[in-house]
Amino acid sequence: MxxxxxxxxxxxxxxxxxxxxxxxxxxxxxxxxxxxxxxxxxxxxxxxxxxxxxxxxxxxxxxxxxxxxxxxxxxxxxxxxxxxxxxxxxxxxxxxxxxxxxxxxxxxxxxxxxxxxxxxxxxxxxxxxxxxxxxxxxxxxxxxxxxxxxxxxxxxxxxxxxxxxxxxxxxxxxxxxxxxxxxxxxxxxxxxxxxxxxxxxxxxxxxxxxxxxxxxxxxxxxxxxxxxxxxxxxxxxxxxxTQTTDLVVTIVDIVENDMKTAIVDSCTEAHRLDTLIYNEPAFIKESTENGKHTYVIGSCSCLAGDQFCVANFEEPLEVGQRLHILDSAGYTMVKLNWFNGLRMPSVYCQRTNGYIQLLNAFDYQDFKRSLSQWSVN
Ligand SMILES: Cc1ncc(COP(=O)(O)O)c(C=O)c1O
Structure with missing residues (x-):
């Protein structure tokens, strides 16, 4: 695959x-x-x-x-x-x-x-x-x-x-x-x-x-x-x-309010919490230091300040494009949460022979169960 x-x-x-x-x-x-x-x-x-x-x-x-x-x-x-x-x-x-x-x-x-x-x-x-x-x-x-x-x-x-x-x-x-x-x-x-x-x-x-x-x-x-x-x-x-794992996301929208923001299908608060807690911007594999096109890489959560980073790109970003958020293994998967009912990232391992193995996948039932298993009636 x-x-x-x-x-x-x-x-x-x-x-x-x-x-x-x-x-x-x-x-x-x-x-x-x-x-x-x-x-x-x-x-x-x-x-x-x-x-x-x-x-x-x-x-x-x-x-x-x-x-x-x-x-x-x-x-x-x-x-x-x-x-x-x-x-x-x-x-x-x-x-x-x-x-x-x-x-x-x-x-x-x-x-x-x-x-x-x-x-x-x-x-x-x-x-x-x-x-x-x-x-x-x-x-x-x-x-x-x-x-x-x-x-x-x-x-x-x-x-x-x-x-x-x-x-x-x-x-x-x-x-x-x-x-x-x-x-x-x-x-x-x-x-x-x-x-x-x-x-x-x-x-x-x-x-x-x-x-x-x-x-x-x-x-x-x-x-x-x-x-x-x-x-x-x-x-x-x-x-x-360290440096072993990417969080791979897709750009779902681009908005412009004095600055361009690419909104991706993930958020720091639920999927990469330390970016938010420690206010330490993430790095994007596709970005370059001196690229002429600057974007906020924004989360799809409702939290106003929820963003991965500001990054420069050689070419304008497009909806549907994938981005790799680098170094995303430590203190991420152990802290995943269901805030906003967003889709939870799956977890894969790419083996040395190239084979990609699925380790975890989540669906709506996992979200629902995390909130209640029994109702009052
Ligand atoms: C007692 C203890 N041991 C080990 C660790 C792991 O630290 P690190 O992931 O920075 O190597 C921590 C991190 O907080 C810790 O509190």
Whole structure:
């Protein structure tokens, strides 16, 4: 099947590009001894996990259903973490996870007895420093609830802990900045590490970015792990699926109100939410930097400010033309919603042999069911 025969909107995951990222991940593991867990919060399209599994060690999660999904569809090591567990959550997942990481000392104290003997016990610590572009995504922002801050640690907790987790990076492409954070962690928390078996350094390290100095990252990780005699983990999401997937849309109308807007059959609020939340414009494959024809690529939702980007094109755009919205895998499919009752994008994977495999498709019944299954009468 040719991509032109597929109905838009759809996501197209390119296996070849995914394998490129995974080979880099494998190289990092080999050089450093670090274990890598796929962060399901970023990407959980389990239909392609058979491609990813041979390269990574397992999954990490941010809620109970992600734990179950990782266990069922990925295997390997299953790490459970949540900012807040209920007692039911703890009961549901203790038997299927390898590491159980609490966000606070109070949760650890309350539920430790339910986990002990079943999973390795962990606690998230907050180093108070971070590398994050936006305050909304900064784990070290003022009053952060994410992890235990250094001055609040009760050293007693380390007598029953097996490991700790830090997460303090967001799309960090600067290896020196990462190493500096690692040094802060050593200084602030190093005296606790002797009692531990493992430390997870979280996600947000963009080691698949072109030109990233993998060797430097690997040697810093290796030295850290050896110094404290720890198994180190990273929890990459975006680094694994970056630049692998297009959201393909069709222009359904062009309107002009001082500026030309091409309206496409998708929207950021439902299909690419982070474009809106973080106000970070998308990139369109067909655009060129100096093209003479400038358009707003506008969404078909009712939200006035819902647009993908402003882009330049060599030729005027036309109704019926397709556009490829680049780099649309991370934090997109996991956040899809039915706002406005728009058609939900299908999900495909283009295999290395060219074959296009359908992974997911949605229809009106999925929309209806998401709203109610039973009526009051
Ligand atoms: C605890 C934790 N681990 C891993 C990740 C994955 O981060 P990324 O997709 O930027 O690699 C996140 C992202 O927020 C996180 O909070």
């Amino acid at each position: 040719s991509p032109l025969q597929l109905k838009t909107p759809y996501f197209l995951i390119d296996e070849h590009k995914l394998l490129r990222n995974l080979e880099i991940a494998k190289y990092l593991k080999e050089l450093s001894g670090v274990k890598l867990l796929l962060a399901l919060k970023c990407f959980a399209t389990w239909g392609v996990f058979d491609i990813i599994k041979p390269y990574l060690d397992g999954t990490t999660s941010s809620g109970p259903f992600e734990v179950k999904l990782g266990y069922e569809t990925f295997g390997g090591e299953t790490h459970a973490y949540s900012v807040g567990y209920s007692e039911d959550d703890v009961r549901d997942i203790t038997d299927i996870c390898d590491k159980f990481i609490f966000n606070s000392q109070s949760q650890l104290k309350t539920y430790r007895h339910m986990v002990a003997g079943k999973a390795s016990l962990g606690l998230r610590l907050n180093p108070g420093v971070s590398y994050a572009g936006q305050d909304l995504a900064d784990p070290a922002r003022q009053f952060s609830r994410l992890g235990v801050h250094a001055d609040k640690i009760d050293p007693e907790v380390f007598t029953s802990l097996n490991g700790v987790m830090f997460h303090m990076n967001c799309e960090n492409k600067d290896v020196d900045a990462f190493v500096a954070l690692l040094n802060v962690i050593s200084d602030k928390f190093g005296n606790y590490f002797d009692a531990l078996d493992w430390v997870s350094l979280g996600g947000g390290v963009f080691f698949t970015w072109p030109g990233y100095n993998i060797e430097k990252l690997a040697s810093a990780l290796k030295a850290f792990g050896m110094h404290y005699d720890l198994q180190l983990y990273l929890e990459p999401g975006e680094a694994i699926i």
